[in-house]
Amino acid sequence: MSTQEAVVDNGVNVDALLDAREGLTDAPEAAQFKWRASSEWISGTHTESVVESFFGLGEEQSHRSAFHYDTDHPELFASEDKGATPVEFLLVGLSGCLMAGIAAVAQHRGIQLHSVKASLEAGMDMQGILGIDSDVRNGFDNIKVRFDVDADASKEDIEALVAQSQKRSAAFDILSNPTDIHVEVRKDG
């Protein structure tokens, strides 16, 4: 048996994250971030959205490049299916957030990940959004997430990893707790 401890590398710079945590504890103003997206209706149910700038650490920031996303509805709703549905984007956001958390927590706990796969499924009763039954909500009934994780850790440690990721996840919080939404309208032209 090697006396040298294996170096765990999940591609996460935990030291930088811990430094950021310490820095932002002392400077709560710098911890105030704004996340943004801008969108433009194209046609029918097709919308194109762009994510580029955000605000944080007290100043304007931007991604390395602008990211473009199309949302649409599938053809069975008589749409052209030029992109995932908006609610599927919510699932994408949730899994992306949980994955990032799993990698960071695993790195912090010294757990080497080999493969992490998630499949997500959300139930929805279309009678809600179609206005057929006012007792049915528009949104998901529930979200089911299954993680398949190959890592150098016990089953319990892997479960704890995934649980801790949920506890610290922004997307999980946004989907599991109410958020106040303020919509303002301006008339152009």
Added chain:
Amino acid sequence: MTQGGLQPHAGSVDVVVIGAGHSGLAMSQYLSARNIEHVVLERGEVANSWVRERWNSLKLLTPNWQSRLPGYPYSGPDPDGYMSMPDVVGFIKAYANHCRAPVITNSEVTSVLRAGNRYRVDTGSYQWNARAVVIASGAFNLPSIPPISRDIPSSIVQLSTRDYRYPGQLENGGVLVVGASASGVQLAEEIHASGRPVTLAVGEHVRMPRVYRGKDIQYWMHVSGVLDQRYDEVDDLSRGRNVASPQLVGTHNRRTLDLNRLTAQGVRLTGKLAAVRNGKAQFSGSLRNVVKLADLKMNRLLETIDTWITDSAARETLGPAERFEPTRLPELPCMGLDLSGGEVRTVLWATGFRPDYSWLHVPVIDRKGFIRHDGGVAESPGLYVMGLPFMRRRKSSFIHGAEDDAAELAAHLAGYLDRTGSGHLPRRRVV
């Protein structure tokens, strides 16, 4: 030892200790042992908050054998039992007499200021001038009630665990208990049994069996060193300091009180109370995860204990290692509850407490209202604090946790008085 020769002269004293609870008295004992002149100022009577701010059926979460103060162990007939509040008050008052603590009762501190290199401590009627101050006024003065309480319809009666005494004090009808720490689960059970159907909103919580392998869980945490873990040797101190009290209850048959037991009794579990909108309570979808976290954490604690038993080659006969049933949840958890529909009459906030430092005018308070300190040594020379959760050790806020903390802080304080002592009167020796 006697305190007879240590009465301070009027107004000026080496040390003022604020609060005659277990922490303040333990500190007083160590100051006396070092012949350090001091007074203990108490807003009400000795053990005041244990007398006035607890519900009737409450018993300590720790067994009697664990209740000890410096030089004063439990000596009663039931070491494995749990003290009622009158028992606790009796124990602390007996200790105050035992160590002849220089307590001045009905002397509420209204202001503490730094004046030069001394502190000015005002009570309503009297002003003290002290070289050092020990704040032992407790960590649980004010109920922490979240701002969403303002959105609850006015037809609902709201109260906190500080004002709750017994179920009959509540209106008939449903009760929403918010918070699943020791208080929340104990009160959910008691109130539900009184015929008032309880919904329990569950956020992060700590699950433990009362008895494990034949011994009280506190015994295992004591012998395995968990309670002695120091503040400077844990990974995430702020988490340790903010963790809720474990789901424990002190009863004669030493039974476990967990969420499964409450479910079996008919209590309805929901996620954390996240918002109240248009009279409707909305519960978080995080219930499954907080329950999973608590189950995993309990199993890690039991594993620590099992490992400790194996490593220590304990010779006594112990029960077998055990793992408990995971927390059961309903297939479709309740996500919302109409608070104006009449089903719920009362909201009981079991959401914890925070200290009250409104009288402390020394710049040591952080933006969250807590004292900045290093293991009880505040960021102002000669200012100390006692009895906060995980202040120096995991056991710091327990009755038995006061001893080690008081010994170390009294030593630090004595060093401070010695270093800054030029010109003060020589201390009188006591036989």
